[in-house]
Amino acid sequence: MRVLGVDPGLTRCGLGVVDGGLGIRAHLVEVGVVRTPATAEVAERLCAVSDGIDAWLDRTRPEAVAVEKVFSQANMRTVMGTAQAGAVAIVLAARRGLPVGLYTPSEVKAAVTGSGRADKAQVSFMITRLLGLTEAPRPADAADALALALCHLWRGPALARFRSAAPGGPTR
Template sequence: MRVMGVDPGLTRCGIALVESGRGRQVTALDVDVVRTPADMDLAKRLNSVYDAACHWMDVHDPEVVAIERVFAQHQVSTAMGTAQAGGVIALAASQRGVPVRFHTPSEVKAAVTGNGRADKAQVTAMVTRILGLQQAPRPADAADALALAICHCWRAPMIERMARAEAAAADQKRRYEARLAELNRSRLKKAGSQ
């Protein structure tokens, strides 16, 4: 599976591409950080991030895009910019028919380091080790984008199995309720004819 991982942001947006192999084997194919100046107009910054995402998807043809889910940050303005950047990337993926999956920072940290509260240095060290890189990816946004892609590669099979199990359970429940309703109708009909 070819996964494009995205650590969204307006000032620095990490984008990476990894490919999964057998078991937990993953290979880094490309990584970069899109930068936009803080004094640039917001619409132009978002357009730069969007253009970069479009270019990456057109060149690398990922099967899925994994984006960090923004759920809370201390600075509201930072969270807004991060969410906006993630939104334009999700839009670019949707326009190309590429599925988008969101992972929380703690899910990514737990998948890569085994600790959902790991710091950036630990994530970077494990990404470097998992991918067998000679040097640690810099800046941290690049390592985070790689970590997101790795996380999705490792979690996707489990997520798919769970979705199939939930769908099968929902189908079984629907069939059970239909049978129960039919039995009740039969009983009412029988009681009415007596």
């Protein structure tokens, strides 16, 4: 399965694509960030993020998209920008009929390091090891996007089975 991980943000939106599956070692397809200037208007920045993610979807052709869930922060402006960029990714995936997995930072950290309290350095170290990279992806947003993709690769199929087995069947 090929998964696009999206670490949403307006200044830097991390994107990472991995291939893998049950019993198949995951490997890196592509990693990077979409950047927008902090001085630009929000609408312009969201359009740039949308264009960037759309280009990645066209180029890498993922089978699923994993997006970080927004969590509460003290800086409301940062939360809003993160939520807006995440919503852009969700809409773009939904328009293509791609399943979307939403994961909290703690879920992602636990999936790749074994601890939901891991710091960015630990996540980056494990991403480097798990994907057999010679160096850690930079910036941290790129490593986080790969962590999201791996989290979905490993947890997404099981979560889909649980949802299907729940009373009322699968939900979107």
